Amino acid sequence: MDVMEKQVLDCSRKFWHAMEHADELGMRAIADANCNFIHIGITCKLDQEIDFYTSGMFQPTEIQINEQKVDFYGDTAVVRTDCNYGLLLNGEATAHHFAVTEVYVRAEEAWKLVTFAFTALVY
Numbered sequence: 304m305d306v307m308e309k310q311v312l313d314c315s316r317k318f319w320h321a322m323e324h325a326d327e328l329g330m331r332a333i334a335d336a337n338c339n340f341i342h343i344g345i346t347c348k349l350d351q352e353i354d355f356y357t358s359g360m361f362q363p364t365e366i367q368i369n370e371q372k373v374d375f376y377g378d379t380a381v382v383r384t385d386c387n388y389g390l391l392l393n394g395e396a397t398a399h400h401f402a403v404t405e406v407y408v409r410a411e412e413a414w415k416l417v418t419f420a421f422t423a424l425v426y
Contacts, residue, residue, distance in 0.1 A: 308373050311380040311407055314414045315371065318405075319384075323363045325356040334416040335408075341420035343399075352419075364396070365389040378409040385424075400424045 304312075314333050321329025330353055340352040347355075355361040367387040374381045382405040389398040399421075406418035 307375065307380070311373050311382060311414055312371060314407060314416065315382050315384065315405055316368075318416055318419075319366060319368065322356060323366050325359075325362075327353050327357055330356075334419075338416050339418045339420075341418070343421060343423060360393060362391040363389070364391060365398075380407040380409070380414065381405070382407065388421075 317329065318333040320326070321333065330349070334349050336349055338349045338352075340347050340349070365387065366389075369385040369387065371385070372383045374383075382403075384401075384403040384405060386401050386403060387398065388401050389396070391397075400423070402422045402424055404418065404420045404422070405416060407414040408417050409415075
């Protein structure tokens with residue numbers, strides 16, 4: 304694994320950890336303020352995504368990262384995260400196998416998350 308790949312995967316893992324623990328400051332440290340989040344039933348920006356976690360609307364119960372792969376396109380990195388994601392959604396247990404597309408851009412030697420898109424896998 305080269306240095307840039309390690310940097311991007313470190314950002315990804317920090318963001319997943321912050322989400323799992325409803326850590327607003329951790330999420331803001333990684334994501335651009337204008338970041339887009341695409342879920343099965345909604346799209347939103349960072350402030351609303353943070354509110355879903357900090358309000359308890361989204362309460363992760365288990366996040367299992369199965370595999371992550373990174374592709375680079377200049378100063379853009381695309382991470383494909385294969386994961387099993389269990390959470391309480393408005394108090395109801397849900398679990399999905401997802402492919403999550405995470406898009407990071409590099410600005411001033413730091414990587415920032417700009418898109419986080421969930422795709423439910425059905426195989």
